[in-house]
Amino acid sequence: MVAYGTAALCCTLICFCLMLGTECYTGGSNNTFTVQPGGSVTIPCYYDSKYTQQRKFWFSEADKCAIYTNFTSETVSVIDHPAQSLFTVTMRNLKMNQYGEFYCFVETYEGNKTTYEGLLEIKNAPDVSVVSSSVSGDEGGNISVKCLYSSAYKNKHKHWCRYKDKSCYTSQSSSVQISDDERESFTVLMSGLMLSDSGWYFCFVGDRQAPVQLTVSAHTIENNTETTNDTGSSDGSGESTLNDQQKEKNMSLWLPVSAGLMMIIIMVAVCTWKWKNRSAEDKKLMKNNAPDTVTVEETVIYSTINDENPNNISQLQFKANTIYSSMEDPAECEGQSPAGGTVYSTVAPH
Structure with missing residues (x-):
């Protein structure tokens, strides 16, 4: 009964693996490694x-x-x-x-x-080996592994297996392709890599294997441009989409900046206009508030003094007494002699 249950379980696992395009690998004595x-x-x-x-x-x-x-x-x-x-x-x-x-x-x-x-x-000539025992790729990208085998294993089945779940790819699938050149090497291509694909694998030929470590790095961005699109391809449509997204991003950044610059220019223009008008008004106000200007023209006095009786000052006769003046506000100058006045006089001796 136990043997029957075990056989049934193995059949179930094999059927499940075949649905996924893989075969179950039980390990055991098949874990043979050949090294130089x-x-x-x-x-x-x-x-x-x-x-x-x-x-x-x-x-x-x-x-x-x-x-x-x-x-x-x-x-x-x-x-x-x-x-x-x-x-x-x-x-x-x-x-x-x-x-x-x-x-x-x-x-x-x-x-x-x-x-x-x-x-x-x-062995001097390993039965199965790999060109590189460690490969790496980016999420969504591809990796290629070259597996080598000796002529004795030319007609053996070639597999690409994973250690963790002991499953092997034996045929083409959407994510794994195996190409045998029948010249003592076959190539494994894994596409659309996911982070969960990281781990240990091995090239499996007949009952011999060679281990390979795969490391998948997270999706990266370089120079503000994604290195791969969501499907891991690098076709023109993906690149065009990325360019459109970049343009939209640039536009969303420049719109508020442009609006801010426009507001600054308008404010500067308004302030300049107000400053100019205010300056003109100030000039006019200063002119109106300036002190009155007093213009004093040269005063000429002509007089003739008769000295017949020089001691009698009251009898002095002024033959001419002419004062020319021009004042805008006589009240302010009342009781003051004209500044800079010139007096001409003639004294006739008697």
């Missing part, structure tokens, strides 16, 4: 998120030693990534004698739990 002598490889070990705080370690049959997480040396690094619910094992400068099985463990209250197991082979 002196080469390196990084293997991800996923675990359940409930084990985030538990201790994890990696065990190699070849070395007969266990290495716990967050350890680094010249030849091996075991690093935990709790946020991603996985730890990675990186082996460098591999040697021929490191051939053998390896295991990823999590310590639990019930004992050590195996989360991943595989087989490491050291």
Whole structure:
């Protein structure tokens, strides 16, 4: 009954994966990695998120030693990534004698739990490898991965698989395309990338695999222009839409600025006009309030004095007494002699 239930569950999972254009991958003894002598490889070990705080370690049959997480040396690094619910094992400068099985463990209250197991082979000509073990792309964009295989695996099925959910793409889909050039390489193209696509994948040929880490970055903006449109394409329609949006944004910014400048110009013009008119009125007012001007013309006095009796001043006769003057306001000058007056007199001796 248990075997029947397990088989039914597997059939259900396979049917579900086929609906998505993928196949289910159960792992196990198929986790075989081939690396050249002196080469390196990084293997991800996923675990359940409930084990985030538990201790994890990696065990190699070849070395007969266990290495716990967050350890680094010249030849091996075991690093935990709790946020991603996985730890990675990186082996460098591999040697021929490191051939053998390896295991990823999590310590639990019930004992050590195996989360991943595989087989490491050291060969001069790897069965499956990748041009780059780390690729990155932007949200909505595309990435391309080139997978290499030996001639012995030319007729084997080629897959692009994901470690986390153990699903493999075997045929063309809207987001993944696999192209085999049948010359010992095939190319995987992923389009319309999403942030959730970040993680570890592997090129899978026959029973051999090569891991690849994919990093998807959030949508970016450069020079006030979006690098990609919402669908991740760069066609003319998307660019035109972005240009229209930019124009609308610029217009919304310039309208209030233009209105403000116009108001300032009007205010300056009004103030200038008022200032000019006020200056003319002030000039007129100053002219009206200016003190009266007194004009005193030169006064000429002609007189003849008879000195027959010089001691009798009362008998002095003025033959001529002429005063010429012009005053605008005589009241102000009353009792005052004309300034600057000139007196001409003739005295006749007797």
